[in-house]
Amino acid sequence: MSGSLLGPGFHPIVVHRLLLAFLVALVALTPLVAEAQDPPIRWGRLSDTEKTIDSWPDDPDASAIVLGDVGFSEVRIDGGRGVTFRLRHHKRVKVLDADGYGLGEFSLRFRADRGTDVRRIRAQTFVPDGEGDFRRVELSGRDxxxxxxxxxxxxxxxxxxxxxxGAIFEYEYTYETESITVLPTWTFQSEEPTLVSELRFETPQFFDYVSILQGDHIETMPQEQVNGMDFNAVKSRWVARDVPALRDEPYTTTEADYIERIGFQLSRVNRLDGFVDQVLTTWETVAQELRDNASFGRRMERNPRVREIAESVEGTPAEKARALYDIVRRDYVWTGRGGIFAERDLDDVVQTKSGSEAELTFLLLEMFEEAGIPAQPVILSGRSNGRAIRQYPIVSQFDTILALVQIPGEAPELLSPLNRHRPYGQIPEDALNENAWIADADGPAWIAFDAPGGTATTTFISGTLTEDGGLTGDLQLRLTGYDAFDARVRLSEAESGSPSDAAEAVEETADAEEDVEIDVVEVIGVDTPEEPLSVKATFVAPSAEVVGDEMYVSPFVAMQLDENPFERETRTFPVDFAYPFTRTYVADITVPEGWEPIDLPDPVQMTIPSRVVTYTRTMAPRPGGLQVRAVLTVAASKVQPVEYPALRDLYDEIVAAETEAVVIARVAEAAAEAPVDEVTDEAPEAVEDGQ
Structure with missing residues (x-):
């Protein structure tokens, strides 16, 4: 058996030699047990239903239907290879239109250097002949x-x-591996609806697995006890029918959080002598093992070089913590390697001024230790990796490490020193996954944390409209929180390029309309991540449409929502924005002399029932022009599925409000001035104050 449950430095669980030898000897004596239940699909045999089905009633967008997806899996005792896991996977799909061809593209990656192989591949397509029958086309081995x-x-x-x-295709392959600790996950769902998906799993009596199930359509069938001549086995079966499609949606974490699936983790090995090799232990035991691990806890042993750095800072514990954090984020370069285990010791990290995610985090933790600042390592599963499973102590599920600082009298802070633009107390967006585990033997515990507030972008436009419809002027941006971090990274990358690179970075930051040209005037705060980021620029917007004595102007030069990201009518999982945020757009537009805005749109004010998302937009005339103000506020990181229809409708209204043209008309010179009802009395300087 190869592989390790806990990572570098841990010895993998090895089956007792006596047990393995005995089991291998039994292979020749124990007959294979035939399947008691017929599978839902058989190779090459099409049912009348499969031939005639041409739609999915609850999904008019379906481009294909998974007619059957069946896995036959088992932990095997093999005289040549020892203990292995084998999966025979058979899948059949009906193509409804050309968009469904993508399901016919198969690829599978595997670690061949860890005793894994894929073989016995076969595939065929049944093509309708136009007369109610099908002709078979087999996949050539050369392909x-x-x-x-x-x-x-x-x-x-x-x-x-x-x-x-109208074609039906099917393929089958066998996957085999010597790694039996964490088995491959079986998914009952795909991007197209599934008629039936089934997994069968057989294990000898010597191996106990825990199954980790996720999904509402999966039915767990009664287990079967199989009595062999020399040892017994357990047969398990899970079936899911009429499973809806799971397609890419905006504002989600990862498919793994929501797809219907089952995973398996070896929990213990039952030896013939009556003893048990426990694979899954407790979180407390895992914390002790991590402390003694050469790639984890032992990387934080006392180090003279680190002590010298820690002793160089002065102040209160809070001031020291910020100063040490700044040293690592500013003076050390992240190599780009993630994970919770370190390959190099702290001497190498200090000498090279570089390190992996774990190495830089351990460096910061050791600095805190030398400075007398209470801190602990915290590990979690990032948003792109999926939610962590708390009920079982499986360390291999974690891919992110942070430092938790708990200074008496101060609020606890999670820290990630990997990027020089990241302020103290802000962790990467991918780490905003709600739960983390304190990997400290003196106090292991799960902690919950909310996504921080304070992310906002305020855009102020001061523009002048000409009689031919041209709009030019000044643009100011003020960004905080994650918006500021993303902009700093973008602008920093553009610093070494041409002025056009900087202009493109500002255009992207301001979400400027496609034809808007921007010249950067000044950027303030790129290298001070604790402060708001300010950008000043000039712009030239595309000409408005002029028809006779009227022109039709779009006042949203930037930050315009011109397309609803929520296209689908229903959604079964939350909309996850990652963090709360506010977008504010203020425009002051001067019109040509002798022109004035007419029939301005009515104010817009919308929300959803929970008031988590709100939007307002107002327009008002002023002497010689008009003012526009729009504010989108997302007060929490998640919107639950029950409110999705309301959220979708709200975004439809935002698109309508921000793509609506303002009519500017030529008026007689003697026309009386209309009363003024200003949207706001903000001056451009107000942007610097975050109003």
Whole structure:
């Protein structure tokens, strides 16, 4: 058996030699047990339903239907390879239109250097002949590609032949691996609806697994006890029917958080002598093992170089913590390598002024230790990696490490020193996954944390409109929180380029309209992440449409929402914005002499029932021009599925409000001035105050 549950430095669980030898000897004596239940699909046999089905009633957007997806899996005792895991996977799909061809593109990557292989591949397509029957087209072995894509990593890929609307294709392969601690996850759901998906799993009596189930459509069938001549086995089966499609949606974490699936983790090995090798222990035991791990706890041992750095800062504990954090984020370079385990010791990190995510975090923690600042390592599963499973102590699920600082009299802070533009107390967006685990043997515990507030972008436009419809003027931005961090990274990357690179960075930051040209005047605060970021620029906007004595102007030069990101009518999982935020747009537009705005749109004020998301937009005339103000506020990071229809409608209204043209008309010189009802008395300087 290869692989490790806990990572570098931990010895993998090894089956007792006596047990393994005995089990291998039994292979020749124990007959294979036939499946008691017929699978929902059989190779090459199409049912009348499969031939005639041409739509999915609850999903008019369906481009294909997964007719059957079946896995036959087992932990095997093999005389040649020892204990292995084997999965035979058979999948059948009906293509409804050309957009469904993508399901016919197969690829699978695996670690060939860890005793894993994919073989016995076969595939075929049944093409309708126009007369109610189908002709078979088999995939040639020459069209199956098996390449090494990285050192030790191979990829098998092929494309189904002769795809056409109405065709049915199926493929089958066998996956086998010597790693039996964490088994491959089986998914019952795909980007197209599934008629039936089923997994069967057989384990000898010597291995106990915990199953980790996620989904509302999965039915757990009664287990079967199989009595062999020399040892027994357990057969398990899970079935999901009529599973809706799970397609890419905006504002989500990762598919793994919501897809219907099941995973398996070896919990213990039952030896023949009556003893038990416990694989899954407790969080307390794992914390002790991590403390003694050469790639984790032992990386934070006392170090003279680190002590010298820590002793160089002065002040209160809070001041020292900020100063030490600034030293690491500013003076050390992250190599780009993630994960919670460190490969190098702190001497190498200090000498090279660089390190991985774990190495820089351990460096900061050791600095805090030398300075007498209470801090602990915290590990979590990032948003792109999926939610952590709290009920089982599985360290391999974690991919992110942070430092938790708990100074008496101060609020606890989570820190990530990997980027020079990240302020104290702000962690990467991918780490905003609600829960983390304190990996400290003296006090292991799960903690919950909310996404921080304070992210905002205020855009102020002061523009002048000409009689030919041109709009030019000044643009100011004030950004805080994650908006400021993203802009700092963008602007910093553009610093070494041409002025046009900086202009493009500001255009992206301001979310300027496609034809708006921007010249950067001044950027304040790129290198001071604790402060708001300010940008000043000039702009030239595309000409307004002029028809006779009227012109039609879009007052949203930047920050315009011109398309609703929520296209689908329903959603079964939350909208996850990652963090609360506010977007404010203020425009003051001067019109040509002898012109004035007419029939300005009515004010817009909208929200959803929970008031988590609100939007307002007002327009009002002023002497010689008009003022526009729009504010979108998202007060919490998540909107639950029950409010999705209201959120979708709100965004439809935002699009309508921000794409609506203002009519500017030529008026007689003697026309009387209309009363003024200003939107705001803010001057451009107010942007610096965050109003």
């Amino acid at each position: 199956i590609f098996d390449d090494e894509v990285e050192d030790g990593i191979r990829e098998v890929r092929f494309s189904m032949p002769a795809l056409a609307p």
